Amino acid sequence: MVRLTINGRVVQAEKGEMLLVVMNREKISVPAICNHGAVEAFGACRLCTVEITKNDWNGWKNYVTSCLYPVEDGLIVSTHSETVINLRKTLLDLHLARHPHSEHVRQWAMEYGITQTSFEEIPDGDDCILCALCTRICDRMGFAAISTVGRGHGKEVAPPLNEPPPDCTGCLACAQCCPTEFITFSDSGTSREIWGKQFEMITCKECSKPILTKDFAETLSKTRNIPADYFEVCDECHRKATALTMGKISQWQREDTAS
DSSP states (O other): EEEEEEEEEEEOOOOTTTTHHHHTTTTTOOOOOTTTTTOOOOOOTTTEEEEEEEEGGTTOOOOEEEEEEEOOTEEEEESSOOHHHHHHHHHHHHHHHTTTHHHHHHHHTTTOOSSSSSSOOTTTTOOOOOOHHHHHHHHTTTOOOOOOEEEEEGOEOOOGGGGTTTTEEEEEEEHHHOOOOOEEEEEEETTTEETEEHHHEEEEETTEEEEHHHHHHHHHHSSOOOOGGGGGOOOOHHHHHHHHHHHHHHHHHHHHHHO
C-alpha cells in the first residue's frame, strides 16, 4: 500500500494506481472531461492537473495530469492551489476561444469565473474539444471507424476520407460518450443515421420498440458469442419475462411447501 496526502488528508492507495482514480474514490473532485471509465486515461484536456510535492523536495513543486500520474509514497497533492486554478483558467480560456458557441464549454469556463475569452476567438469553431473519447472508445469496441485527422486548427474527428465509415455499426458508443454532444445521430422509425451512414434497426418482437442496428447485432453475435435471437427482444421485455418466470417459480415453491 502507498500513503499520500491529498488536500491535507492522508489516504491510502494501491501501488500503480493513478492519482485521478484515487481522488475519485476519495470523492475529491477535479475536472477531467476527457476521462471515461470505459477507456484508459489519455490526458488530452489537461484539466485534471494537480500540484505535487514531497517533504524532502525542499519546497520544489511540480504540476502533473492526475489521470496519468501514478501514486507515490509520501506524495503531497494539492488539487486547488492558486497556480493550479490559474492553469485551469488558461486552459478553459483557450477552449472558449476555440469553441465559442459550445454551451458545455461556456458552462465549464463559467465555473472558473470566465465569461469571455481573452484570446482571439474562432468564430466558426465547432463543439469538438478533441478529447478523443469517441475515437478511443470506438477502438476499444473493436471498430476503429473514426479517428483524429489533420493538424493545428484543422485537426478534427472524422471517418476515413470524410465518407460514411464502412466499419461503423451504428452502436452510438461515440455519441453517448461525447462530453459536448458534438456527435449527432438521428433515429427515425426503423432507421438510424450517424456519420453519414444509414442503418436498419431491429425492433422488439414483443413491444415493437427499436433496439439496435442489425450491423451491431451481427457483430456482437460473432465477436461476443451472443445468440442472434437474443436481440429479437428488448432489454425491458427480457426483464419482464424474467420477472414472470421468477414469479411462477416462487408460486410453485409455495405450493410445494403447502402440500
